[in-house]
Amino acid sequence: MADLWIPITLFAALMQAVRTALQKHMTASLSTAAVSLARYLYGLPFALAYLALLAVWSSDGGPRLTPAFLVDGAVAGAAQVIASALMVALFRYRNFAVGITYSKTEAIQTAVLSSLLLGESLDAVASFSVAIGAVGIMVISTTGQQYGVGALAKALTARPALMGLASGLGFAVASVYIRSAAHALDGGDDIIRAAATLAYVVSLQTIMLAAYMAVRERAALAALIRAWRPAGLVGLTSVLGSAGWFTAMTLQHAALVKTLGQIEIVATLAISHYIFREPPTKRELFGMALVFAAVITLFRR
Template sequence: MGLWIPFTILAAFMQAWRNAFQNRLSKDVSTAGVTLARFIWASPLAGFYLWLLYRWETAPMPAFTGSFILLIVLASIAQIIATALMVVLFRKRNYAIGVGLAKSEAVIAAVLGALFFAAPLSPLAWAGVLIGALAFWLMTNPGALREVSFGTLLTGLGSGLAFALTTLWVREASLLLGLPFLYSAAWVLLCVIATQTLMLLAWLLLREPHTLIALWQRPKLVFAISLFSCIGSLGWFTAMSLETVALVKTLGQIEVLFTLMISARWFREKLNGRDLAGLGLIVVGALCVMLA
């Protein structure tokens, strides 16, 4: 079994719980505030993890080139946009479907990877992409086929595209460092999270200072979001330093299964047959790409 597989499963599990906590926080805090909660405590956690790595075994220090810095900035902005759009999805439909819509990321990452990042797909892998697209259609369109919610569709596609670009740029940044995979993933994680935290703090200080107060009043929930986000991102970044984004993200769609369990047991939400069919097809699509 490739080492990237357990890291991906860990990331999917942690991300499912992070999304659940973000969904709860979104009831009381603005979209920008919920997005910041993902990063605000993650920077010191990522820094502590990196310190532990160097205490465990010595490794070279990285050289931060202009190309690396550009990729970090692009990935940071893209992930902020993706997270904000996913929070908007939480408010458009229920929790499980909001996450399911954002999972168009896997389909988009596969297409972009094949077209622009030298990661061509086999026929079976393309079948998985098409099945994922069908699942996305089913979950976006809750009624008859002609009754498409274009607002939800565009928001979901936007979130998926931004997440896909984030992962592709993160992998490129990790490869540029040329360090052992644990160290390159940890450095990219710290740089991305620190950049995102500074961007969002500056925005909220200027535009929504009351949101910072709201986050301060919910310390346990904010810390839980940051903790699960940090561990989840660590899993994603490490897996993507070992394997292509398309494979990592298609296997990562098992997050949908974790999401279903959380949705049913914690939020007491019920899914109709169409929703379940779409979520099931996401899993089938992921398996097709993995078997390819």
């Protein structure tokens, strides 16, 4: 199972790109909170069904809960809700492909947090790969601006960039605590521990966001329920992607999973170009090439 995380991560990245495209489509008629809730509310039944199937097939009945799992899973869930809401809000500021890339700084942020919180440091080649990916993201973020330190500073201090960086931080925190929560479970193999973590985290996220909307956005919550067809697709693709992410991060260092997962940007760019008619600039393509270089470096470790 040493390299199983690679195809799982690629599958997760593809599902996330599709889910994100579906969410962008929904922002035209639903609020940011409603679009964010769609992935949790409609994804929860799929997550619970997935865990139930694995539990039936498991020889020991699955993992047992621990206090550390409950705490770490709650932190991961809250961080991911905030990060997802920021990412959805980004759709209203910039074009689809570039808006998403702001949040992809999560890979390098995950590497730092993993080292600080879990004591999981990267070797030199892996660190170089993460750094190349981060530079690629920064190049993309300066599209439409002049080159130089000043241009980069201006791009990264604009409101969309700050929201994207904050979103990336939220996803990084979630990634680290998802891995920590899965490993805090007692018993079970990596696959079922990842599924149990997914079911717990999505349950908490559904409760948190649904409660908020019941108090603050009742009309938007009703609109989300009426939009069950597109929301159901968001939920399904979200759980498929999350199952992949959770499993891959249980098997491998979260920063490496997120670095490989940056290949999602290519899928996002294709969706942006062919569906939303938002062609990439030369600078964006150069940034994408750097992301590819980061991924290739990972495979040459």
